[in-house]
Amino acid sequence: MLCVSITGDQSAAGDGIKDGTREIEKDISMDEPKIIYTKTFSCADDHPIVWYTVDENNKGVCEYCYTKFLYKPKDFHTKMLEEKELLDISMKESIRQKEERTTSEKMQEELEPIDSK
Ligand SMILES: [Zn+2]
Numbered sequence: 001m002l003c004v005s006i007t008g009d010q011s012a013a014g015d016g017i018k019d020g021t022r023e024i025e026k027d028i029s030m031d032e033p034k035i036i037y038t039k040t041f042s043c044a045d046d047h048p049i050v051w052y053t054v055d056e057n058n059k060g061v062c063e064y065c066y067t068k069f070l071y072k073p074k075d076f077h078t079k080m081l082e083e084k085e086l087l088d089i090s091m092k093e094s095i096r097q098k099e100e101r102t103t104s105e106k107m108q109e110e111l112e113p114i115d116s117k
Contacts, residue, residue, distance in 0.1 A: 033059070033068035037078075041069055 039058075042051045047064035054060040058071035074082075 033070035035072050036060075036069050037072060037074050039071055041071075043067055043069075 036054075040051060040053050041060060042049050043062040043065065044050070045062070045065045045067060050062065050064060052060045052062065052069070054069065054071040060069040060071070061067070062069070
């Protein structure tokens with residue numbers, strides 16, 4: 001008699017556990033995984049920084065905040081885009097540097113005649 005009731009309870013509870021980590025699982029499935037481009041990643045979302053490495057399925061879950069991570073190897077297109085972005089940034093930087101230089105040069109030009117006099 002005891003056995004029957006225990007078995008019944010276990011099967012009911014067992015189903016919940018079998019489906020994974022109960023209410024936590026629900027939260028995870030609602031969140032989109034963060035896309036990462038390195039197999040090693042860090043998470044510091046409202047907790048001390050932790051480093052993880054994705055598993056053989058290229059997935060990882062933070063043990064602190066249950067954030068999902070998905071490793072995506074960089075494809076050619078992404079690389080091209082990134083390089084283009086980097087190029088844009090460096091071009092903008094050089095333009096800004098030029099502008100800064102021009103300003104300081106102008107200031108020097110204004111100063112120089114005074115100095116020479
Ligand atoms: Zn985290």
